[in-house]
Amino acid sequence: MKLGFLFISIRDLKSKKLRTVITIVGIAGIITSYLVMMAAANTMHDLVDASFSAYEYRLFVLKRGKEDPMVGQLPEWYVDKIREKVNPDYIDGVSGFLWWMVDNSTKDEDDAEFQTIRGLQVESYKSVIEKYEMIAGEELSDAQEDRNYCMIGINIAEKFGKTVGDKITLQNHAFTIKGIFSTSTMIDSEIWLTMRDAQNLVGKLHKVSIIIVKVKEQDYVDEIRKQIEDNLRGVAVFEADEYMEANAEALDSFRGVIFAISMIALFAAVLGMMNTMTMTLRERRHDIAVMKAVGVSNKSVALIYSVEALLLGFLGGIVGVILGFLMLNVFGVSNIELAGYLISVDLTYQLAFESVIISTILGLIGGFYPIAKISRQRALDILQKFG
Amino acid sequence: MKSISNDLNVIEADDIWKVYKRGKTDVKALRGVNFRVREGEIVAIMGPSGCGKTTLLNIIGGLDTPTKGNIRVNEIELSNLGESKLTKFRRENIGFVFQFYNLLPNLTALENVQLPLIAQGIPKKERFEKAKDFLQAVGLSDRLYHKPGELSGGEQQRVAIARAIAVQPSIVLADEPTGDLDTKTGEEIMGLLRKINEMGQTIIIVTHDDMIAATADRIIKLRDGKIIENSSS
Ligand SMILES: Nc1ncnc2c1ncn2[C@@H]1O[C@H](COP(=O)(O)OP(=O)(O)OP(=O)(O)O)[C@@H](O)[C@H]1O
Ligand SMILES: [Mg+2]
Numbered sequence: 001m002k003l004g005f006l007f008i009s010i011r012d013l014k015s016k017k018l019r020t021v022i023t024i025v026g027i028a029g030i031i032t033s034y035l036v037m038m039a040a041a042n043t044m045h046d047l048v049d050a051s052f053s054a055y056e057y058r059l060f061v062l063k064r065g066k067e068d069p070m071v072g073q074l075p076e077w078y079v080d081k082i083r084e085k086v087n088p089d090y091i092d093g094v095s096g097f098l099w100w101m102v103d104n105s106t107k108d109e110d111d112a113e114f115q116t117i118r119g120l121q122v123e124s125y126k127s128v129i130e131k132y133e134m135i136a137g138e139e140l141s142d143a144q145e146d147r148n149y150c151m152i153g154i155n156i157a158e159k160f161g162k163t164v165g166d167k168i169t170l171q172n173h174a175f176t177i178k179g180i181f182s183t184s185t186m187i188d189s190e191i192w193l194t195m196r197d198a199q200n201l202v203g204k205l206h207k208v209s210i211i212i213v214k215v216k217e218q219d220y221v222d223e224i225r226k227q228i229e230d231n232l233r234g235v236a237v238f239e240a241d242e243y244m245e246a247n248a249e250a251l252d253s254f255r256g257v258i259f260a261i262s263m264i265a266l267f268a269a270v271l272g273m274m275n276t277m278t279m280t281l282r283e284r285r286h287d288i289a290v291m292k293a294v295g296v297s298n299k300s301v302a303l304i305y306s307v308e309a310l311l312l313g314f315l316g317g318i319v320g321v322i323l324g325f326l327m328l329n330v331f332g333v334s335n336i337e338l339a340g341y342l343i344s345v346d347l348t349y350q351l352a353f354e355s356v357i358i359s360t361i362l363g364l365i366g367g368f369y370p371i372a373k374i375s376r377q378r379a380l381d382i383l384q385k386f387g
Numbered sequence: 388m389k390s391i392s393n394d395l396n397v398i399e400a401d402d403i404w405k406v407y408k409r410g411k412t413d414v415k416a417l418r419g420v421n422f423r424v425r426e427g428e429i430v431a432i433m434g435p436s437g438c439g440k441t442t443l444l445n446i447i448g449g450l451d452t453p454t455k456g457n458i459r460v461n462e463i464e465l466s467n468l469g470e471s472k473l474t475k476f477r478r479e480n481i482g483f484v485f486q487f488y489n490l491l492p493n494l495t496a497l498e499n500v501q502l503p504l505i506a507q508g509i510p511k512k513e514r515f516e517k518a519k520d521f522l523q524a525v526g527l528s529d530r531l532y533h534k535p536g537e538l539s540g541g542e543q544q545r546v547a548i549a550r551a552i553a554v555q556p557s558i559v560l561a562d563e564p565t566g567d568l569d570t571k572t573g574e575e576i577m578g579l580l581r582k583i584n585e586m587g588q589t590i591i592i593v594t595h596d597d598m599i600a601a602t603a604d605r606i607i608k609l610r611d612g613k614i615i616e617n618s619s620s
Pocket of ligand 1: 416438439440
């Protein structure tokens, strides 16, 4: 195996410019779609993970029979009732939320379309929401003073280019942005108002849609759950895990589909490479026979063309990553809207690196069979058959 | 004055048979060929088309193996060597010159000549200098960076000769090296081969041309896969 031959690989690629470019672009297209799909899948996975851990030890209290927090309506005083009835030593906090989604897609004057809005009990919400950080401005803290103010998640701020002091219009009602928060969970796509504003906006006075209870330790969860169920009528109590399991499962099967599609795409890339290398080697077989006749070993021949296949895969990977980066960051398809949540897809260095490696390996795999086949043939047989 | 060794045989062929299967019939390309070639000889192989000249040359050069019989080249028994050993043998012992040059079209003259040098693992600078020297020796010092497509037939054959002798093999095998060239160019090529021979390399030429054969030390005539004449010219 002699590295001195490798200039032939490059010369070969250069002498068939069109084919080289077509092959690279073809692989690049597949790598781009692979990259974007995997980035989306990874982002979802991270979100689900983060959301799970953010809701550890939480109990969700919902209206029985209407276990969707977007719909279920509980009396606001249930919050105080829970505080009163459960063992205070076992819990860190209780807070009610009014939680719904606005469909403003048809109204031009509204900034938010399909946005999730949450009404907060400002004095208690922080005791049940964890991993929560202010990026700018201040949080809502006073039920009276903070009327007509709102807090928005980082994703909303980025999507609409809003900052502290700007106004955001919800159902013809203007709210001034007081602060921007970040949780690294799906909550980052929400708009938060004081409870009173939220109830007015949606016409549900003295109602909340969900009550979240944060329990101190896993050991107390069952006990607290029982205490709530015993003292409140018509409620269903879920552990956060349990409740989110369904969401997670849906996302997981979505990821499974993405993964399967990616694999098919990668397989197509291998076939494409195989085709290109078969064509290339068919054209080069006379050269190959001559090289062997003058004493170039099978290994060296295999090396020359493997490097050619490897370079095609590698360049396809690089171009694919660049295209993926442009798609996500310049043409801005990085924000996928899913059920009212904005999922921002990030191209990580690791994923970019992995994609280039995968593409390079695909090139090698695609080239393997045709290369192995031709490099094993006798020089004379090729010369005699094809002159 | 060149010297032909009297006792050192570089090629010893004993009862060589080559049978090709073509469908159900056997084609006997060589039928019991025996001969010796001494170091430093120029031997011409002649005979009508299809008599087995190329087959014989390929067997001597380790591109093919006999169906039966023994072939020793530089004291190496080739008849039962495997592919990779044969490749190594060719690399170290044989220079080929083909009728249709067989240069790599994408490589320059200089790169084509370097191919066998790379195969031998000769360092970059050294092989570059060597290739340049040999191209100069065949009169192509002003064509170093030309590709085969940009060279005439005679020039291409000179590149092929430079490639064949670049690793200074002990034996050069040429299969109708002038067959595709006009008489004058053919004579120039022959002049080159003789010059190489004077430096001590053994040369075997397959040719149809009596004039060329006449300049050889010996002529081996084949017919129907057998030697019918083996004489000094
Ligand atoms: N691979 C092969 N398969 C079958 N028959 C073959 C093969 N190679 C050569 N032959 C046959 O063997 C015989 C000798 O062929 P060879 O090429 O050695 O002839 P040659 O003397 O070189 O002829 P020419 O002067 O036309 O080049 C011919 O009959 C040819 O058809
Ligand atoms: Mg012939």
